[in-house]
Structures are given as structure tokens and as C-alpha cells.
Amino acid sequence: MSGxxxxxxxxxxxAPDIESFAFTEANLEHAKVVLAKYPEPRRASAILPLLxxxxxxxxxxxxxxxxxxxxxxxxxxxxRVYEVASFYDMYNTEPVGRIQVRVCTTTPCWxxxxxxxxxACKDELGCDIGESSADGKFFLRExxxxxACANAPVLWIDDEFYEDLSYDDARAxxxxxxxxxxxxxxxxxxxxxxxxxxxxxxxxxxxxWKRSLDETPKDEAAGEGKGS
Amino acid sequence: MPKLTIDGQEVEVPxxxxxxxxxxxxxxxxxxxxxxxxxxxxxxCRMCLVEMExxxxxxxxxxxxxxxxxxxxxxxxxxxxxxxxxxxxLLINHPLDCPICDQGGECDLQDITLFxxxxxxxYQENKRPVTDKYxxxxxxxxxxxCIHCTRCIRFINEVAGVEELGAVQRGEHMEITTWVEKAxxxxxxxxxxxxxxxxxxxxxxxxxxxxxxxxxxTESIDVMDAVGANIRLDSRGPEVMRVLPRLNEDVNxxxxxxxxxxxxxxxKRRRLDVPMTKKEGKLQPTDWRGAFGAIREGxxxxxxxxVGFILGDLVDAETMVLVKELASxxxxxxxxxxxxxxxxxxxxxxxxxxxxxxxxxxESDAVLLVGANPRWEAPLVNTRLRKRYRQGGFxxxxxxxxxxxxxxVEELGAxPETLTAMIDQGLGSQIAFADVLRAASKPAMIVGPxxxxxxxxxxxxxxxxxxxxAFNIVRPDAGWNGFxxxxxxxxxxxxxxxxxxxxEGGLDVAGMLAAARSGEIKVLFxxxxxxxDLSGLEKSFVIYVGxxxxxxxxxxxxxxxxxxxxxxxxxxxxxxxxxxxSKLAIFPPGEAKEDWKIFxxxxxxxxxxxxxxxxxxxxxRMAELAPTLARIDEVVPAAWTGAIxxxxxxxxxxxxxxxxxxxxxxxIARASGxxxxxxxxxxxxxxxxxTGTHG
Numbered sequence: 028m029s030g031x032x033x034x035x036x037x038x039x040x041x042a043p044d045i046e047s048f049a050f051t052e053a054n055l056e057h058a059k060v061v062l063a064k065y066p067e068p069r070r071a072s073a074i075l076p077l078l079x080x081x082x083x084x085x086x087x088x089x090x091x092x093x094x095x096x097x098x099x100x101x102x103x104x105x106x107r108v109y110e111v112a113s114f115y116d117m118y119n120t121e122p123v124g125r126i127q128v129r130v131c132t133t134t135p136c137w138x139x140x141x142x143x144x145x146x147a148c149k150d151e152l153g154c155d156i157g158e159s160s161a162d163g164k165f166f167l168r169e170x171x172x173x174x175a176c177a178n179a180p181v182l183w184i185d186d187e188f189y190e191d192l193s194y195d196d197a198r199a200x201x202x203x204x205x206x207x208x209x210x211x212x213x214x215x216x217x218x219x220x221x222x223x224x225x226x227x228x229x230x231x232x233x234x235x236w237k238r239s240l241d242e243t244p245k246d247e248a249a250g251e252g253k254g255s
Numbered sequence: 256m257p258k259l260t261i262d263g264q265e266v267e268v269p270x271x272x273x274x275x276x277x278x279x280x281x282x283x284x285x286x287x288x289x290x291x292x293x294x295x296x297x298x299x300c301r302m303c304l305v306e307m308e309x310x311x312x313x314x315x316x317x318x319x320x321x322x323x324x325x326x327x328x329x330x331x332x333x334x335x336x337x338x339x340x341x342x343x344x345l346l347i348n349h350p351l352d353c354p355i356c357d358q359g360g361e362c363d364l365q366d367i368t369l370f371x372x373x374x375x376x377x378y379q380e381n382k383r384p385v386t387d388k389y390x391x392x393x394x395x396x397x398x399x400x401c402i403h404c405t406r407c408i409r410f411i412n413e414v415a416g417v418e419e420l421g422a423v424q425r426g427e428h429m430e431i432t433t434w435v436e437k438a439x440x441x442x443x444x445x446x447x448x449x450x451x452x453x454x455x456x457x458x459x460x461x462x463x464x465x466x467x468x469x470x471x472x473t474e475s476i477d478v479m480d481a482v483g484a485n486i487r488l489d490s491r492g493p494e495v496m497r498v499l500p501r502l503n504e505d506v507n508x509x510x511x512x513x514x515x516x517x518x519x520x521x522x523k524r525r526r527l528d529v530p531m532t533k534k535e536g537k538l539q540p541t542d543w544r545g546a547f548g549a550i551r552e553g554x555x556x557x558x559x560x561x562v563g564f565i566l567g568d569l570v571d572a573e574t575m576v577l578v579k580e581l582a583s584x585x586x587x588x589x590x591x592x593x594x595x596x597x598x599x600x601x602x603x604x605x606x607x608x609x610x611x612x613x614x615x616x617x618e619s620d621a622v623l624l625v626g627a628n629p630r631w632e633a634p635l636v637n638t639r640l641r642k643r644y645r646q647g648g649f650x651x652x653x654x655x656x657x658x659x660x661x662x663x664v665e666e667l668g669a670x671p672e673t674l675t676a677m678i679d680q681g682l683g684s685q686i687a688f689a690d691v692l693r694a695a696s697k698p699a700m701i702v703g704p705x706x707x708x709x710x711x712x713x714x715x716x717x718x719x720x721x722x723x724x725a726f727n728i729v730r731p732d733a734g735w736n737g738f739x740x741x742x743x744x745x746x747x748x749x750x751x752x753x754x755x756x757x758x759e760g761g762l763d764v765a766g767m768l769a770a771a772r773s774g775e776i777k778v779l780f781x782x783x784x785x786x787x788d789l790s791g792l793e794k795s796f797v798i799y800v801g802x803x804x805x806x807x808x809x810x811x812x813x814x815x816x817x818x819x820x821x822x823x824x825x826x827x828x829x830x831x832x833x834x835x836x837s838k839l840a841i842f843p844p845g846e847a848k849e850d851w852k853i854f855x856x857x858x859x860x861x862x863x864x865x866x867x868x869x870x871x872x873x874x875x876r877m878a879e880l881a882p883t884l885a886r887i888d889e890v891v892p893a894a895w896t897g898a899i900x901x902x903x904x905x906x907x908x909x910x911x912x913x914x915x916x917x918x919x920x921x922x923i924a925r926a927s928g929x930x931x932x933x934x935x936x937x938x939x940x941x942x943x944x945x946t947g948t949h950g
Contacts, residue, residue, distance in 0.1 A: 091435065104418030105434040113423040 040163040041122045042086030048093040050100075054080050058100070071103040074111050078118055087127055087166065088119035116170065124159035124166035126204060128152070129183040132169045135176035140193070144180050145169070147197035151205075164205070177220040187212035257323040262330060268321050275303055275316040283329045286338065286367045288345070288452045289404035290317035293508065294413060300345070300404050302367065304337040305329050313337040335371070342371045348383040348427075349453070350399050358454030360467040364402065385430055390420075391438025392932045393445055393513060395462050401455035403429055407447040414510065415441035416641050416661025431455075440937055442634050442917060445516040449499065449509075460517060460929050461497045465489075470496055473840035476827050477515040478569045478820040479924065481742035482613065482635045483829025484511045488519075488821050488840040495519040495821050495841060505614040505890075506829065512634035513933065514917065514924055519821070521927030525804045527816035528845025538814065543846065547860040549813050553796035554861060557777045559586025563767040566592040566755060567783030567801065568744035568921050570850070571825030572834070572884060573873045574817075575746070575753050577854035577865060578782060579880070584863035588761030589776065592750025594784050595704055595913070596764060598712030598902070599740065599747075601756045604883075604893035606716070606900060608748065609636075609830040610729075610736035611699050612890060617643050619737065621695035623688070624664070625674065625719060626655040626910035627703020627741045631917040633830070636701075636741065637661070650695075652688040655705050655910035669909035671706075671715050678725045692726045699737035700728055704913035707740065710906070717902030729895045736895055742830040743913060743920070745820075746783075749828035752881040771795040781807040782850070783817065785922050800853055802843075803922035815857075816847035819923060823849045824870060826877065826884060832891065834884045 050058055058077055065072045074097065081093045094112055098105040112118045119127075128148055132141045145156065148167050152160040159166045175181045178190030182197060189200050191214045203210040217223050256267045259274070261281035268277045273296070278285050288300035298318030305316045308326035313334060316327070328334065346368065353359045385398040403422070408431065411420040417440055419433050433439060448458045470489035477484040477498075484507035487499045498519050500511040530546035531538040541549075554562065562585050564578055575592065582590045593599065599607040611619065616639045629637035637660055643649050644662035652665045654673045667673050667685050677685050692698045700723060706715045719738075723729055728737040742748055750756075757763050762770055764787060770776040774794035781789075783801040789810045799811035802819040820827075822843040828834045843849070848856075851873055858865040867873045878885035918934040919925045 106419055106421035106432075109434060110421045110423055114425045 041124060041159060042088060042090075044090050044122065045085075045092050048081070048085070048090065048096040050080070050096075051084060054084050070101050071107070074101060074103070074108060075115075077101070078108075078112055082118060086125045088121060088123050091120075094120075119166070122159075124164050126165045127183075127185055128165055128167045128201065129170040129173075130156075130167070131171075131173045131175070131179070131181045131183065133172040135172075136179040136181055139179035141180040143194040144182060144192055144197045147194045148182075148201060151198050151201040165201070178214050190214040191216045257321045257325070259321055259323075259325045259327060261327045272321045273317055274305065274307070274314065274319040274321050274325065274327055277321045277325075278305065278316060278327065278329055285316055285329065286363075286371065287317060288363060288367075288402060289406060291406055291409075291450065294406060294409040294450075297405050297409065300402065301341045302338060302345075304334060304341065306331050306333050338371045339373065342368060343373050343377070345402050346372065346376070347378050348399070349402065350382060352400070355463075356397070356400065356454035357457045357462055358400075358451070362454060363452035383427065388430075388432045389436045389438070390433060390456075391444065392929065392936060393459055393517060394439070394448060395457045395459040397455055397457065398430060400453045401431055402453055403431070404452055405431075406450040406452070407431060407456060410447050410450050411439065411441060411444070413645065414446070414638060414641070415439075415443040417441045420447075438936060442513050442630065442937075443510060443638060445513045446500070446510050458497060458516075460520060465491050465496045471840070473821075473838050474501060475821065475837040475840060476745075476835045477511065478745035478827060478837075479512070479514045479518060479921065480633050480635075481744055481747060481830040482506060482633050483745065483827055483833060483835050484515055484635055485835070486511060486515060490821075490840045493841050493844070495522055505612065506831075506833070507635045508638075510635060510638060514634075514920075514930060517929040517933070518924050518927045520929055521803075521923040521925070522819050522821055522841075524928070525922075525926040526819075526844050526847070527802060527804055527808060527814055528843075528847050530816060530846060531811075531814040533812045538808075538811070543815075543848075543856070546813050546815055547857055550798055550857065551860055553798070553812065554585070554778055560588070560760075561775065561777040562587040562780070563589035563762065563771065563776045563778070564591070564755075564780045564782060565594060565764055565767060565784040565787065566590075566746060566750055567594055567781070567785060567807075568746055569802075569820060569923070570746040570750070570783050571820075571823065571827055571837075572746075572749040572753060572877055573823075573825055573870070574782065574850040574854065575750055575755050576873055576877045576880060577851045577858075577867065578780070579753060579755055580865045580867070580876070581854050581858050581861075581863065584858060584865065585861070588758030589767050590755050590761065591757055591764045591767065592746060592753075592755035593708075594764060594787055595708045595743065595747075596710075596712070597704065597708040597747070598716060599707060599751060600900065601751045601754045603896060603898065603900075604752070604832065605736065605738065605895045606720070607740050607751050608832045608893050609701075609739045609741065610893060610895075611739050612831050613639055616640060616699065617646070618735075619643065619695075619697045619699040620648055621650045621691050621698045622652070623667075623692065623698075623700040624651065624653040624655065625700060625702045626706025626715075626913075627653075627701045628656070628658045628660070628705070628912055628914065629701065629703070629741060630658060630660050631912075631914045632703055632741055632743045650688070650691045652691070655703070656912050658912070670907055671711075671718055671905045671910075672907045674718050674722050675905070678722055689726070692728075697730075697733075697735050697737065698726060698728050699739060700726075701739045701741050703741040703910075704743055705910040708913060709908075709911070711903065711908075713900065714902035714905040717900050718905055720899040724897065724899070729897075731895055736892070738895070740830070745827050745829075748830055748832055749826070749834075749884070752828055752832065752884060753877070754880065768792070771797075781811065783807070783922070786920075800850060801922065802847065803926050805922040805925060815853050816843070816845065817850040817853060818843040818847055822847070825849075826874070826887075828884065832883060832893065833889065834887050836887055 061076045094108045098108045152165050154160050182189040196215045200210045258267045259277045266281045285303045287303045289297045298315050303316045304313040306328040307314045387396045408420045473488045475488045477486045485501035485503040489497045502509045529540045532541050532549040641662050652667050677689050702719050723738045771779045772791045778796045781799045785805040785807045797811045798813045799807040800815045802817050821840045883891040916938045918930040924930045
């Protein structure tokens with residue numbers, strides 16, 4: 028295994044390893060919805076979403092029992108599930124803290140100061156990268172590009188992105204999570220990835236326009252006969 | 256047919272070929288690690304890079320489909336530089352332990368490094384540590400040596416058909432492993448040792464035992480089942496150190512089963528190496544003269560009718576010729592080579608051969624298994640069936656006990672009544688499969704020992720013939736014979752070809768044993784026969800001729816030590832009727848002699864000298880008795896007469912499995928510690944991880 032979670036590190040509130048695993052009633056319903064997206068002979072294709080469901084159900088990591096359960100659930104060899112679960116970084120196959128704090132440290136984020144964000148997380152959580160906090164509540168790790176480079180640097184905590192961060196922002200977010208609050212996701216400075224300080228283009232209001240199949244848009248109608 | 260130019264030479268290759276195959280067709284050798292012609296293409300080692308015109312980068316020839324007009328160069332500075340780069344990368348994490356590596360001397364990586372390797376390492380960092388994995392008692396692992404070609408994964412998934420091996424993690428952290436420290440449960444698993452291009456997967460029993468260059472290599476034939484797999488025995492001095500497959504496309508391709516590969520330690524254990532006679536109720540060592548003298552006394556005044564010969568599963572054809580001659584000289588009609596109680600008869604060859612041929616099974620499009628479990632009875636036949644299944648458009652139905660054959664099988668019924676029902680009409684799945692068989696262009700049926708080796712076996716065989724006729728399984732006009740008998744013993748077809756079945760008024764195996772118990776048969780020769788019920792033979796004089804101290808030797812009054820398959824030049828006929836010759840790799844231990852010589856010498860002592868003094872003479876006589884046996888490595892097709900054998904009444908009783916324990920079917924296998932371990936693990940189900948103190 029990849030070796031995150033130091034041996035002997037206190038597990039605290041971490042989800043324990045378990046002998047057997049089964050989806051809860053609600054998750055079973057959800058799994059059926061996922062399965063409905065794939066033709067029956069391609070059941071195994073549902074493995075990725077279902078691994079996420081199982082990981083969420085078990086507090087952030089996938090015990091072997093859960094992988095075995097999914098193998099049986101999808102009718103695929105166990106080793107195939109193990110391969111998938113160990114291939115993707117999003118799945119944890121060893122006990123980790125329940126809240127997943129992932130710092131993007133790929134080039135754009137790094138240029139925009141991800142080192143500060145890493146430092147902020149370390150200071151606040153008291154653990155190093157690849158470790159869980161002493162109370163077992165948080166798991167801190169580095170991540171490859173999260174695809175939000177326009178809003179670098181980025182923190183990805185559980186299902187939310189926190190963007191355009193500074194050292195203090197990152198600490199504040201983690202502190203809020205520690206208190207059990209849910210900080211507001213998204214950029215700290217601006218709306219989505221719009222320019223800071225407001226728009227620089229498209230300043231005039233644009234009339235929303237919805238195409239109806241019955242009417243020909245004016246500009247297209249005007250343009251008719253020009254082409255071909 | 257695409258036409259390519261390889262290094263200025265034009266070649267034409269069949270559509271669907273790859274550039275690599277085209278290069279090979281042009282006589283160019285391309286270095287490969289991950290590519291294997293019998294496995295899916297992975298394209299992950301990148302060693303086979305070649306230069307292609309109009310491509311800015313070198314291409315991986317194994318994964319590039321050959322197209323018309325391609326111009327390929329295999330010997331340019333660009334190709335060399337690319338391959339050197341790839342090899343340097345592969346060597347980054349490869350340890351420099353060739354001097355202690357079992358693969359040393361036959362290692363692809365070593366060989367290719369000789370041509371493309373850098374003269375020194377530019378890598379200053381630590382090499383990657385990888386824990387060794389547990390893959391069972393047959394395969395040892397040194398995972399730091401692994402270069403991730405994934406041949407083993409592909410073999411286990413595709414050919415062996417058990418999805419148990421995989422690659423976890425990714426990139427630099429990738430590791431080959433089973434599902435958490437479980438042994439591989441395939442009976443073909445040993446082949447991944449051969450497939451591994453480096454020393455990551457080794458044979459556990461052979462580990463650190465020998466170096467390849469000190470081994471004497473002898474071409475031989477396997478006797479563990481009736482497939483007649485072509486093997487190579489690697490020996491050092493008086494010991495067989497390992498068994499490897501030889502290529503034979505028609506028989507075993509390049510695979511062998513684990514029983515074939517790992518029985519060799521059985522050649523060293525429980526051996527009979529000195530003649531013995533029973534004195535005061537105890538077997539005592541003696542010399543050949545003493546043993547022969549005891550037999551002459553035992554036979555003194557016994558009419559031929561009261562002498563019996565039972566031949567075991569590993570007997571070679573030469574020995575059978577001598578046994579036949581001796582029996583007729585003694586006037587005994589009681590000779591039987593069908594130790595398992597098979598109701599097959601000699602004479603009509605097509606009625607007891609695997610007529611389709613193992614290789615031609617790949618042409619078939621529907622197969623019905625009748626009382627057969629090819630996975631255990633003939634693993635390489637099962638491998639063919641799985642290969643055919645993977646090509647698609649193939650249906651397999653089964654009448655008999657269920658068993659996982661690694662491909663889907665339609666269960667049609669349990670016993671002979673299913674065949675009767677299908678001929679008439681049948682029910683449900685039977686009707687559906689009957690339609691499949693009728694619609695098939697090359698239908699086949701495989702009748703196993705579970706069907707023909709039982710009390711009403713003759714009747715079941717007659718029923719099978721009627722079934723074949725009803726479903727038009729045999730189509731001589733189309734050159735197709737789909738009627739197949741699956742044999743389990745290396746000796747059986749040879750015996751049937753030579754006519755070692757009871758003569759007029761003679762008794763078969765069961766009859767002989769019953770008569771021996773009642774005292775009607777006074778002298779019983781067991782020629783390597785250990786797998787029959789030998790209890791209660793006190794009233795008769797039992798002579799055991801064979802190589803191992805197994806069941807037969809226990810009840811014997813005289814033991815004549817014979818040679819095992821590695822210790823003689825012998826002919827074996829496989830289930831297709833293909834005679835093949837094995838060569839002597841090592842000498843028999845102690846006083847043991849080649850079995851045919853024992854009978855030759857015995858005949859002289861008994862006053863019925865058989866005038867066959869040398870191997871060519873024995874083989875000459877063999878050719879007289881069965882002309883097909885003179886045509887080595889050839890299958891002489893058997894003419895289909897269409898005659899339905901007379902068989903009596905069928906008992907409607909479910910077909911039972913013929914083999915209880917795949918790993919322990921004959922005296923050599925039972926003597927083998929490795930196979931005993933396999934049996935404990937895979938058949939009895941004690942799947943415990945071996946600790947450091949094991950073997």
C-alpha cells in the first residue's frame with residue numbers, strides 16, 4: 028500500500044477496520060440508481076461511483092471488507108476492485124481521518140503560494156502531509172492538479188473547493204471545520220473565476236436569448252443567403 | 256494483405272498482423288519484454304520501438320497494426336537510441352543480483368541488456384523496495400526484479416482463466432499481487448515462471464538449486480495425463496532438476512500443467528531400487544536372479560489361464576509389447592491395460608481416440624461434455640477449450656457433475672438419461688442445446704472417464720455413439736470427426752492400439768482381481784498398477800513391476816524395480832493416437848531397469864525367450880502389432896465406421912467425477928512432496944500462508 032497513515036499513529040475518531048461491510052438502506056437505493064446507468068453486462072462499470080459511496084459511508088476510507096462487498100455486489104473478481112481502488116488517489120485503502128484535506132501543489136498552485144497553504148494546514152492540524160491529525164478527524168495530503176488553476180491556490184476538502192487562498196484563509200477554513208461549521212466554498216476574493224475587482228469585458232447587459240425552434244433568430248435570418 | 260517495407264525488404268503479412276509480426280516475417284529480431292504471441296497485447300514495456308516513416312516518434316511495434324505501404328526501419332541510430340533509453344529506464348529499479356538470480360543465463364533482460372544496455376548506471380538514487388508476494392507453494396517471488404510487463408497477469412486471466420492476479424497502485428508504485436496473500440488456484444500457474452522475462456517469478460521448488468548452464472537438457476514426453484505434453488527434462492547428474500514445456504502447437508502449445516511441471520521430486524522418493532521377494536511375510540531385498548527364481552517357482556505348474564496381467568497408467572508402449580508377448584507365450588488371455596475399468600475396446604480405433612485432435616478443438620463451435628472434467632483430467636484440453644471460448648461463438652454443454660472449468664458451461668443433466676432424452680426431444684435447456692448442436696458446423700462431444708469407466712460404461716458408450724449419429728457429430732465428408740474420448744492415462748491409448756485387452760475367455764481388470772481374491776488366478780502381474788482395489792489378494796502370487804513403492808508394491812510377493820518416465824527411451828501414445836518418444840534423461844536408481852528389459856529377461860528365465868533383444872527390435876515388433884505406432888509424432892486418423900458398439904443396458908445413475916484429487920493421480924505424483932502440498936492446499940482447501948519454516 029502507498030503508506031499514508033503512519034504505523035502506530037493515533038487513530039482517534041477514525042473509522043475502524045471492520046470484518047464485514049454492507050451498504051446502508053439509503054446507499055443501497057443510491058447504488059441502484061448508479062447501476063441503472065449501465066447495461067447489465069457492464070455492471071462492473073459502476074465500480075468508481077460505488078467506491079465513492081462506500082468510502083463516504085465508512086468515514087473516508089475503504090476497508091478490505093468494503094472492497095470484497097463491492098466485488099460481490101458487482102460480480103467482478105476481487106483483485107479487479109483492489110486494482111481500481113489502489114489506482115486512484117481519491118480512494119483511501121488505509122485508515123485515515125474522516126475529513127479529507129487535500130492541497131493542490133502542482134505548478135500553478137505552487138506559483139501562487141501553495142507552500143503557504145501546506146504550512147497553514149500543517150500548523151493548524153499538527154500533522155505532516157500524508158498523516159491524520161491526532162484526533163483522527165482530519166487527513167492531510169498533497170494532490171496533483173485539481174483543475175482549478177485559474178483560482179490557485181486551491182484546497183479541496185471533502186466535496187468542496189476553497190480557492191484563491193492565503194495562509195490565513197486556509198487556517199480559518201480548517202478552524203471553522205474543527206468547530207463543526209461548514210465554511211463557504213469557492214473563491215475568497217471574487218465570484219467564480221471572474222476578474223478580481225469586477226468585470227473587464229461584456230460590460231453592457233446582454234439580453235438573454237433563448238432559441239425557439241419555431242422562430243428564426245434575427246441575426247441568422249439576416250445572414251441568410253450570404254453563405255453558400 | 257498489407258504489404259510493408261521492413262529495412263528495405265518488402266513483406267506481405269496476413270491482415271490483422273502487427274508491425275512486430277511483420278518485422279519477424281522479414282527476419283528481423285525485435286527485443287520484447289511484454290509482448291507474447293499467445294497473450295493480449297499490452298504495449299507497456301516499450302522495448303520493441305521501431306522507426307516508422309512519416310511518424311515523428313518511434314512506434315511500439317507490438318501494438319501498431321501493420322498497414323499497407325508502411326515503411327519500417329529497425330536498425331537506425333534513432334531506434335538504437337530509443338531502445339537504449341527504454342532499457343536504461345527499465346534498469347533503474349532493477350537490482351543487480353544476476354549472480355544469485357535463478358533466471359541468470361536464460362533472462363530476457365540480461366540478454367537484451369547485452370545489446371542495448373548502458374555500460375554504467377547514471378542513477379544515483381535508491382532503488383525501489385518492493386515486498387515479495389506470496390503466490391502459493393509453486394511460485395516464489397522477487398518483486399524488486401519485476402519490470403511490470405504484466406505477462407503473468409495476462410496469462411492468469413486469459414489462459415488459466417482465474418482472475419486472481421493483478422497490478423495494484425500505479426506508476427512507480429505499481430506492484431503485481433494476488434488478492435491479499437492468496438495462493439493462485441490455477442492448475443496452470445507454473446507457466447508464469449516461464450513467461451516472466453526476468454527473475455521476478457521463479458519456481459519455488461527449483462529456487463537456488465541449479466544454474467541453467469550446468470543442466471543437461473533432454474527432450475521428453477509427459478506421462479501425468481493422456482495429453483502427452485512435450486516437455487524438456489533438465490537434469491544434473493542423477494537428478495531431474497526441473498521440467499519445462501516444449502513447443503508443440505498440436506498438443507500443448509507452450510504450456511504444461513503444474514502436475515507435469517512439479518512431479519519431478521517424486522522421481523527421487525519412494526523408489527524401488529532393488530528387487531525384493533517376500534520371505535516369512537516380509538519383503539526382503541534380493542538380486543535379479545533371486546527375484547526371477549521366485550517368479551519361476553510361483554509360476555511353476557500354473558496354467559496360462561490362471562495368470563493375469565494388469566497394466567497401470569504410466570506404462571510405455573515398449574513394455575506393453577513385451578507384456579503381450581509374454582502373456583501369449585504363457586498362454587494367458589488375462590491381460591488388461593484399462594486399469595480404471597474403462598469399457599473401451601481395442602480394434603475400432605475411432606471408438607477410443609480423441610478423434611477431433613486437441614489442436615483442432617479450436618475449430619469446433621459447440622462442445623458437449625459427457626462425464627468429463629477436462630480441467631482435472633486433461634488440463635491442456637481444457638486450456639484449448641478456454642482458448643476457443645475466448646474467440647467467441649462457442650457453446651459448451653455438460654452432462655455430468657458440475658465443476659468450474661473457467662468458461663461458462665450449460666448444465667444439461669446428471670446422467671445417461673439426459674443423452675437419451677436429448678436424442679428423443681429433451682426438456683428446457685436440453686432442447687436449446689440440442690438445437691445448438693444441430694446448428695453447429697463443427698459440433699464435438701467429449702466423453703470422459705466419468706461416463707465410460709463405470710459398470711455400465713459399455714452401454715453408455717453405445718449411447719454416446721447413438722447420440723453422435725443422431726446429432727451428426729461425425730461428418731466424414733467435411734473432414735470432421737467430433738467424437739472424442741477423453742483419456743486420463745498416458746498408457747491407455749497405447750495399450751488399446753497394441754491390443755492389451757482380454758483375449759478370448761480372458762478376464763478384465765475387475766474379473767482378474769475377483770478371481771485373484773478367490774484363488775482362481777494364481778499369479779498376478781501388476782505392471783505399475785496402483786490405482787485399483789488391491790485388497791484381499793493373499794491367495795495369489797503377486798508380482799509388482801514398477802518404479803514406486805505405492806499400493807501395488809505393498810501387496811506384492813515379488814517386486815521388480817522398473818524405470819520411471821525420465822529414465823527410459825520410450826514411446827507413449829496420447830489420447831489423439833499420437834505416438835511420441837521420450838528420451839532417457841537420467842539413469843534408473845540402483846538395480847532398477849527399463850521395464851521392457853525386465854520382461855525380456857524374465858521370459859528367458861521362464862523358458863519362453865522373447866526374441867526381442869534391443870530397442871529397435873521391440874519397436875519393430877510394435878510396428879507389426881500396431882502400424883500407426885511407427886509413425887512418430889503423427890496422428891493417423893481413424894476411419895469412422897458408424898458401427899454402434901453392443902453395450903447392454905444403461906443404468907440411469909448420475910456420472911461421478913473420475914478424479915478425486917488432481918494432484919495425486921499416479922505413483923510419481925503421490926511421491927512428490929510438492930504435489931502433496933498442492934493437494935493439501937487446493938484440494939483439501941487448507942489455504943494457509945506458508946511460513947518461513949516451510950520447505
